[in-house]
Amino acid sequence: xxxxxxxxxxxxxxxxxxxxxxxxxxxxxxxxxxxxxxxxxxxxxxxxxxxxxxxxxxxxxxxxxxxxxxxxxxxxxxxxxxxxxxxxxxxxxxxxxxxxxxxxxxxxxxxxxxxxxxxxxxxxx
Numbered sequence: 001x002x003x004x005x006x007x008x009x010x011x012x013x014x015x016x017x018x019x020x021x022x023x024x025x026x027x028x029x030x031x032x033x034x035x036x037x038x039x040x041x042x043x044x045x046x047x048x049x050x051x052x053x054x055x056x057x058x059x060x061x062x063x064x065x066x067x068x069x070x071x072x073x074x075x076x077x078x079x080x081x082x083x084x085x086x087x088x089x090x091x092x093x094x095x096x097x098x099x100x101x102x103x104x105x106x107x108x109x110x111x112x113x114x115x116x117x118x119x120x121x122x123x124x125x
Contacts, residue, residue: 009101009110011047012072012120015093018081021072022049026110027062029103035059038080042087047099050109088114096120 010023020038026049027033033051037059040047052059060075067073085091097117101110 009049009103009112010072011049011099011101011110011112012096013081013084013099013117014096015081015085015091016096018076018078020075020077020080022075023072024067024070026101027067027073029110030108033062035061038075040080040083040087045087045114047084047112047114048109049101049112050107084114088117091117092119 007025009026009029011026012021012023013019014021022036027036030036030049030051035052035054035056037050037052037056038047039050054061062073085093091097097119099112099114099117101112103110
């Protein structure tokens, strides 16, 4: 990954391992929240990530100790990844994808276009 991309909000989805990786840059843009919410818009084929609160039953807690020395935070969710696969039917179930997002400061969220994914197997070639 070059320097230009390392400053952009980034999300990786590993369909085989049912894993979502949220890169540190993305969390920093959101103000290093303690809780986040992942949202899917099936009409626009987008994933959104925003800061949340403990009382939100859809929120995921960011455990800071899991970020120490790492470049990303990992979530495992079969249901969420299966939902993403239903939205984007062109994805290969044995592939992992990287998605660069756009930070909307006024809304306090990061949006990722599922149609603009980069297969990680192709990126490493």
